[in-house]
Amino acid sequence: MIEDILLALPLAIVVLGAIVLMLISHFPTVSLKKYNLIAVFFLVCAFILKLTQLDDSNHIYLFEPLFNKMFVIDTFSNLFDLLFLAGAIVTLLINTHYFQERDYYNGEFFSLLLFSVFGMMMLSHANELVTAFISLEIASISVYILVGYNKNSLKSSEAMLTYIVLGALSSTFFILGTALIYGVVGSTFIGDIYSFIQNNPTKEITMLIVALMFIMVTILFKIGAVPFHSWVIDVYQGAPYPITMFMAATFKIAVFAIFLRLYLIDFTHFYDIFSKILQVVAVVTLIGGSWLAISQNNLKRMLAGSSIVHAGYLLIALSSIGLGAEFAAPAIVFYLMSYFLSAVGAFGILSFIAAQRRRRATFDDFKGFSQERPYLAAMMTIFMLSLAGFPSTIGFLAKFYIFLSAIESGQIFLAGLGITVAFISIYYYFKLIALMYFYPTDEEPKKFPFGISSSVIFLMALLTIWGGVGTGWIPFLPGVDTLVETAKEAINSISVKPY
Amino acid sequence: MEITLNHYLVLSTILFAIGLIGVMRRKNLLMLFFATEILLNSVNIGFAAISHYYGDLTGQMFAFFIIAIAASEVAVGLGLLVLWYKRNGSIDLDMMSTMKG
Amino acid sequence: MEHYDVANPYFGVFLLFVITFGAFYATTILARLASRALAAKDTEKIKLSIYECGPEVTKQPNRISTQFYLFALLFLLFDVEIVFMFPWAINFKLLGWFGFVEMLMFILLLAIGFVYAWKKGALEWHNIK
Numbered sequence: 001m002i003e004d005i006l007l008a009l010p011l012a013i014v015v016l017g018a019i020v021l022m023l024i025s026h027f028p029t030v031s032l033k034k035y036n037l038i039a040v041f042f043l044v045c046a047f048i049l050k051l052t053q054l055d056d057s058n059h060i061y062l063f064e065p066l067f068n069k070m071f072v073i074d075t076f077s078n079l080f081d082l083l084f085l086a087g088a089i090v091t092l093l094i095n096t097h098y099f100q101e102r103d104y105y106n107g108e109f110f111s112l113l114l115f116s117v118f119g120m121m122m123l124s125h126a127n128e129l130v131t132a133f134i135s136l137e138i139a140s141i142s143v144y145i146l147v148g149y150n151k152n153s154l155k156s157s158e159a160m161l162t163y164i165v166l167g168a169l170s171s172t173f174f175i176l177g178t179a180l181i182y183g184v185v186g187s188t189f190i191g192d193i194y195s196f197i198q199n200n201p202t203k204e205i206t207m208l209i210v211a212l213m214f215i216m217v218t219i220l221f222k223i224g225a226v227p228f229h230s231w232v233i234d235v236y237q238g239a240p241y242p243i244t245m246f247m248a249a250t251f252k253i254a255v256f257a258i259f260l261r262l263y264l265i266d267f268t269h270f271y272d273i274f275s276k277i278l279q280v281v282a283v284v285t286l287i288g289g290s291w292l293a294i295s296q297n298n299l300k301r302m303l304a305g306s307s308i309v310h311a312g313y314l315l316i317a318l319s320s321i322g323l324g325a326e327f328a329a330p331a332i333v334f335y336l337m338s339y340f341l342s343a344v345g346a347f348g349i350l351s352f353i354a355a356q357r358r359r360r361a362t363f364d365d366f367k368g369f370s371q372e373r374p375y376l377a378a379m380m381t382i383f384m385l386s387l388a389g390f391p392s393t394i395g396f397l398a399k400f401y402i403f404l405s406a407i408e409s410g411q412i413f414l415a416g417l418g419i420t421v422a423f424i425s426i427y428y429y430f431k432l433i434a435l436m437y438f439y440p441t442d443e444e445p446k447k448f449p450f451g452i453s454s455s456v457i458f459l460m461a462l463l464t465i466w467g468g469v470g471t472g473w474i475p476f477l478p479g480v481d482t483l484v485e486t487a488k489e490a491i492n493s494i495s496v497k498p499y
Numbered sequence: 500m501e502i503t504l505n506h507y508l509v510l511s512t513i514l515f516a517i518g519l520i521g522v523m524r525r526k527n528l529l530m531l532f533f534a535t536e537i538l539l540n541s542v543n544i545g546f547a548a549i550s551h552y553y554g555d556l557t558g559q560m561f562a563f564f565i566i567a568i569a570a571s572e573v574a575v576g577l578g579l580l581v582l583w584y585k586r587n588g589s590i591d592l593d594m595m596s597t598m599k600g
Numbered sequence: 601m602e603h604y605d606v607a608n609p610y611f612g613v614f615l616l617f618v619i620t621f622g623a624f625y626a627t628t629i630l631a632r633l634a635s636r637a638l639a640a641k642d643t644e645k646i647k648l649s650i651y652e653c654g655p656e657v658t659k660q661p662n663r664i665s666t667q668f669y670l671f672a673l674l675f676l677l678f679d680v681e682i683v684f685m686f687p688w689a690i691n692f693k694l695l696g697w698f699g700f701v702e703m704l705m706f707i708l709l710l711a712i713g714f715v716y717a718w719k720k721g722a723l724e725w726h727n728i729k
Contacts, residue, residue: 019709019712022712022716023712026719026720050570066695066698066699066702114537130561130564133565134564136569137568140570141572141575145575150577150584153562157579157582157583157586160579161528161579161580161583162577163532164572164575164579165522165528165532165535165576168532168572168576169522169534169535169538172535172538172542175539175542175565176538176545178542178544178561179511179542179545180545182546182549182550182558182561183508183545183549186553186555187557188546188557188561195578211712227621258578273534280618298557324528328530388592436699523628523630523631541705554689563683563684563687566680566683567680567681567683567684570676570677570680571677574673574676574677577669577673580671583693584646
């Protein structure tokens with residue numbers, strides 16, 4: 001019992017932080033900086049605690065006599081927890097400047113962000129479909145509110161309305177699928193569903209496939225795969241910068257956490273059909289996302305479009321899991337980590353600049369940026385290169401593993417398409433780099449602004465490069481190999497099937 | 500006629516279809532939230548019926564949780580709707596056209 | 601792309617999925633176009649107007665404050681949460697002390713939410729004019 005409480009402590013700390021922030025938001029004397037510090041303090045506490053628990057907890061059910069396998073703690077969920085916590089911490093630190101420049105932030109903002117992180121952490125631990133649904137809703141409802149946080153902006157409210165209507169609609173499919181599964185199997189535990197299909201290979205199989213398809217619809221909606229992508233660009237544009245960053249980098253990873261767990265266990269017997277569906281979805285997502293990203297003039301919208309493309313790469317890897325690529329699942333985890341680093345950095349620079357000027361978002365505004373702020377421009381270049389998958393950045397390795405697994409599973413067409421799309425993506429990423437370096441500017445050169453925001457962005461840039469080249473250079477620091485090993489270990493920890 | 504599990508499931512499916520049509524056809528945002536409620540509650544009927552069929556109380560507990568989630572989702576949605584109405588004087592979906600992606 | 605095996609029984613399901621998808625999109629687009637062309641545009645206002653059993657609606661001199669709406673919403677939320685206490689009460693003996701502590705924590709969380717709403721001024725009557 002005591003050990004279980006210790007294992008649940010990081011979750012409890014995050015909720016406690018959210019409640020504390022909610023309660024002190026009444027005091028007008030507390031400044032935004034203090035709210036931010038308190039939020040970061042709680043998140044860092046949870047992060048450190050989680051870090052100490054990363055190794056010693058392999059497949060433990062939390063409070064098993066009472067919760068009955070609803071919450072599982074394994075390396076997979078711990079790794080994702082660390083990612084969410086890191087995502088929230090980095091989002092808050094990078095945007096310290098931005099929060100102070102805007103007048104609509106208050107204590108509740110940080111409280112909601114922490115609640116959302118709590119929902120995501122629950123999602124990665126959920127071993128039961130209704131628990132997964134509830135935690136998904138905790139995370140999404142908080143994000144709905146955060147998207148519309150700027151009440152003065154018409155765009156922000158409209159983005160929130162679009163998101164909440166479509167999001168509520170899509171999440172009903174998840175619960176419908178759960179109801180169908182409950183009807184067939186009589187239980188909603190992920191392991192029970194697996195063993196039911198194992199023991200009764202023919203009973204009500206169509207119903208189960210339909211149910212899993214419904215669940216997949218919700219997940220594809222949340223990650224913004226193409227048939228369900230209509231909200232992505234508008235919502236990303238309408239949301240405030242910190243939230244765009246949070247959604248693109250952290251929320252997407254959270255949805256993949258539950259998708260991977262489900263896909264590796266419950267979908268096992270239907271890989272032949274779901275791989276085909278995922279192949280089709282991946283193809284349209286890659287093509288549609290590229291088209292959307294190319295046709296945008298606004299940088300935030302371009303990054304939103306490119307986030308659809310990145311979801312497409314991940315879908316390729318998912319479909320290769322079913323076709324027998326052994327390394328595909330760890331490749332997804334690794335890709336998520338690399339995308340997290342580069343996307344957080346790119347959005348971070350955008351919000352850092354947006355904090356100082358009222359608006360600097362289109363491509364044209366970045367003309368000659370390298371003369372005005374050479375260091376920021378260099379970092380932006382690094383992030384763009386990593387997003388495009390340029391060698392010697394972490395993004396290259398991630399894409400390399402994905403395409404390798406696609407080829408290993410015999411999906412030559414998909415691998416080829418992925419590489420083509422990666423080359424197309426060079427167009428819109430390098431457009432920004434070219435604009436920054438090859439155009440003159442009227443602006444005066446500015447000094448490098450030392451502060452929390454810029455140093456965190458610098459750290460992200462360093463990690464992006466170091467993840468691409470630095471493996472094995474420095475004897476005591478873990479390199480990329482460690483990341484890959486951790487990803488493999490994480491996947492192994494859910495593939496263990498003691499049901 | 501005895502009412503069996505199938506009847507409940509058919510009812511649940513019909514309600515779900517009604518909700519889906521509502522979401523697709525309605526332009527009024529309030530009606531959209533109504534339709535979402537219908538969707539979630541149709542699933543609730545399914546859960547309760549299946550739970551009775553198996554003689555297992557878990558399904559009814561799920562229904563409670565879904566009710567709570569539906570309530571919070573709609574509370575957030577309606578809260579925003581009031582804000583939107585104060586600003587625009589309309590809750591018609593066609594009014595949302597500042598962004599076209 | 602690899603060659604799809606038509607004899608595979610799942611291929612039919614897959615085909616169905618694709619066709620349903622196409623049909624779904626076609627119908628939504630058609631429905632949108634048709635409703636845009638056919639629908640009477642100005643009915644929404646009458647549809648939404650207050651209907652009081654036949655007699656004409658008397659215009660209220662003062663508009664109803666949104667505060668009432670806030671009360672209703674808060675009532676709804678706290679009312680719904682009570683539902684979780686019934687199963688707990690039924691299984692009280694089974695769950696024992698741990699269940700009791702857990703329920704206390706749940707109520708504590710609810711109370712915190714209540715305090716928040718109170719402090720935020722959501723329950724102030726004198727705001728209504």
